[in-house]
Amino acid sequence: MRWAAGAECRTLTTWAPVVAVAVLSQAGIGLESDWSGSDASLALTSALLAGPLLLRAARPVLTAALIGAALVVQVQLGGSLHFASFIAVLVASFATGRHAGGQRMTAGVLLLLVGVVLAVRDSLPESVEELVFPLFYVSAAAALGSVVRRQARQAAELHGLNEALVRERDAIDRLVVATERLRLARELHDVVAHTLTVAVVQAEACEAALDADLERAREAARQVQAAGRRGLADLRSLVRVLRDTDATTDEPGLDDLDTLAGVMASAGLEVTVERAGTFRGLSPELERELYRIVQEGLTNVVKHSSAAWVRILVRAHDSRVQLEIVDPGPAVESPVPSGGHGLAGMAERLAPFGGQVTAGPTSDGYRVHVSVPVHQEAPA
CATH class of the missing domain: 3.30.565.10 (Histidine kinase-like ATPase, C-terminal domain)
Structure with missing residues (x-):
């Protein structure tokens, strides 16, 4: 059940941005200017913006390059960016920080910025400051993804350490049980072997003396009884400890x-x-x-x-x-x-x-x- 829930959650998080970008792009929400292209070109740009996001976990740098290229194509076909373009860039930027590190993350961010610059290059001579905002949100999204990546790695390391501790605890528990079993085996061996040995020797003496010395035979029988009582007392003491962990035995x-x-x-x-x-x-x-x-x-x-x-x-x-x-x-x-x-x-x-x-x-x-x-x- 837990695995199935995790799989459903991963599927949802994978497809939700793709569907959102496709729907928002096709609806033309947030266009900076009127769309000058055809409906077919709008559908094409929607696919170009949404499709690469499916690769963002496995190929984050490639996704960044494809999204950057899609921005340029969108401007060429329709003359305008829209809100879906902004969402696609944010998702791709986050993916470079989340799934790529070091130079690969830097490369992904630069590819996205290059795509943004090429897409808005016609307005740069009059408004260079327009680059400040893309630079900010692309860098911030990549930095947030990097933080999430580090936290996920730390969480995985902690999970591994926790599993190792659980295995070590189980091994220690098994060792404690084995050690206690060995100790009890030794105690039982000593108590039973000693008691039975004395009892057998006295029983043999009793048998040997039955015809020649009746009193000696009786004494031997009494010693067998005494040995049996001592053995039973020792066994009861051991059983009491097994049944009650707080009980103690009289240690010789x-x-x-x-x-x-x-x-x-x-x-x-x-x-x-x-x-x-x-x-x-x-x-x-x-x-x-x-x-x-x-x-x-x-x-x-x-x-x-x-x-x-x-x-x-x-x-x-x-x-x-x-x-x-x-x-x-x-x-x-x-x-x-x-x-x-x-x-x-x-x-x-x-x-x-x-x-x-x-x-x-x-x-x-x-x-x-x-x-x-x-x-x-x-x-x-």
């Missing part, structure tokens, strides 16, 4: 590592947490990511190692925090399917903070090492 930090160690101890994995240095300048966001990395590392130990203990070392020095997760191994085939995103998720967590993660087997086990700078603002 480095102080919660001892609690996490206790949870893993209930799963049969002895975890030792060692701290060294003074922890200052750590944002809550960075502490949360370090906690999740430890959680993921311990989950991987349970899934991929038969180690009975794990050592976690967190130390701060030289404006950096370093974190190590070391287990003695040996590696075993995991009974729990792995998505293969654990180490990649660790690196993604620390990337906004400028941190690095290295991981690999040692002589008798496996080691995850994290290094991240501190005393910086949390990433947006």
